[in-house]
Amino acid sequence: MKHNFTSGPAILPPPVIEKAVEAVKNFNGSGLSILEVSHRGEDFDAVIEEARKSALEIYGLGDAYEALFMTGGASTQFALVPYNFLNNKAAYLDTGTWANKAIKEAQFFGQTDVVASSKGDNYNHIPKGYQVPADADYFHITTNNTIFGTQLHHIPNVDVPLVADMSSDIYSREIDANKFHLIYAGAQKNLGPSGVTLVLIRKSWLEQVKRAIPTMFAYKTFVDNLSLYNTPPVFPIYVMMESFRWIKQQGGLKEVEKHNNEKAALLYKAIDELPLFKGVAATEDRSLMNITFVLSKPELEKEFLKLTEEADCVGLQGHRSVGGFRASTYNALRKESVQALVDVMTAFSKKHG
Numbered sequence: 001m002k003h004n005f006t007s008g009p010a011i012l013p014p015p016v017i018e019k020a021v022e023a024v025k026n027f028n029g030s031g032l033s034i035l036e037v038s039h040r041g042e043d044f045d046a047v048i049e050e051a052r053k054s055a056l057e058i059y060g061l062g063d064a065y066e067a068l069f070m071t072g073g074a075s076t077q078f079a080l081v082p083y084n085f086l087n088n089k090a091a092y093l094d095t096g097t098w099a100n101k102a103i104k105e106a107q108f109f110g111q112t113d114v115v116a117s118s119k120g121d122n123y124n125h126i127p128k129g130y131q132v133p134a135d136a137d138y139f140h141i142t143t144n145n146t147i148f149g150t151q152l153h154h155i156p157n158v159d160v161p162l163v164a165d166m167s168s169d170i171y172s173r174e175i176d177a178n179k180f181h182l183i184y185a186g187a188q189k190n191l192g193p194s195g196v197t198l199v200l201i202r203k204s205w206l207e208q209v210k211r212a213i214p215t216m217f218a219y220k221t222f223v224d225n226l227s228l229y230n231t232p233p234v235f236p237i238y239v240m241m242e243s244f245r246w247i248k249q250q251g252g253l254k255e256v257e258k259h260n261n262e263k264a265a266l267l268y269k270a271i272d273e274l275p276l277f278k279g280v281a282a283t284e285d286r287s288l289m290n291i292t293f294v295l296s297k298p299e300l301e302k303e304f305l306k307l308t309e310e311a312d313c314v315g316l317q318g319h320r321s322v323g324g325f326r327a328s329t330y331n332a333l334r335k336e337s338v339q340a341l342v343d344v345m346t347a348f349s350k351k352h353g
């Protein structure tokens with residue numbers, strides 16, 4: 001079995017893949033594939049309803065919230081959030097490439113204040129000690145910076161609605177989701193295949209929408225129609241439902257987080273102790289999901305990558321804006337996979353150290 005460290009679309013739990021395969025062949029024993037059933041049929045109705053309820057339940061969100069299944073990826077949310085909610089001005093924390101792209105989209109709709117940025121340090125840390133203007137319509141954060149390997153370990157307390165792009169750390173740890181007015185995430189890291197975007201929204205916020213918004217760009221359409229105004233991405237939603245079942249079977253977010261912590265600790269220990277390796281992100285902001293590191297002898301990169309591939313570790317090439325390596329350790333990645341990578345690092349250090 002390959003050790004899949006890819007950043008996304010990414011590893012899924014084997015039982016989820018097995019269920020997906022089964023549903024593609026014969027969905028619910030209906031003799032039809034999940035790929036060929038109506039989104040208005042009874043069987044799919046049960047799927048979307050379970051996915052919707054689980055999305056809220058796992059994060060401890062009650063009736064004040066709705067879970068929406070949208071399309072267009074997190075990148076579309078970069079525009080939909082300001083389209084719906086930027087009336088006066090919005091505040092953004094610039095922690096990486098994706099945050100930056102979100103900021104660019106907000107600028108189409110109104111004043112966009114960047115309260116702090118770590119761009120000058122190639123986003124190797126999360127800025128702290130910033131002020132969020134009290135009159136901002138919302139404050140947007142990116143909880144995990146997939147490319148640079150940093151993560152917000154403390155969700156900021158602010159007096160304005162809090163919005164988060166959680167694409168790469170959704171359901172990876174216990175958080176107080178009630179702190180947020182809106183959370184969004186493309187499914188393709190911790191939840192399923194690409195093609196569906198999960199949005200968790202505090203419904204009362206819709207009262208603040210002041211613009212006339214085309215139907216499919218308005219969160220209200222998805223809230224009012226429980227994501228069934230048009231044809232939703234049926235198969236990705238099915239897989240997401242199975243991922244939620246898997247999370248519950250693991251013992252919920254408490255256990256998922258424990259496992260993620262153990263994996264990250266194992267890999268960061270190797271990075272810190274083996275002289276040939278060096279972490280990219282500031283220690284206190286290190287991500288539990290995307291672990292970035294470089295070699296102190298960059299000329300050995302190709303050889304190291306070849307050895308990892310020989311050990312069946314795939315997807316470790318770092319993003320071009322950081323270089324080096326990135327091990328994505330999403331929920332479904334097993335500790336054995338991290339150990340396999342650490343074994344290669346240890347042997348490589350012995351040879352070259």
Ligand SMILES: Cc1ncc(COP(=O)(O)O)c(C=O)c1O
Nearest residue numbers: 073074075098146165167168186
């Ligand atoms: C944190 C973050 N935000 C946004 C995106 C973009 O997501 P999508 O490709 O679903 O638009 C990504 C993709 O990797 C991401 O990691």
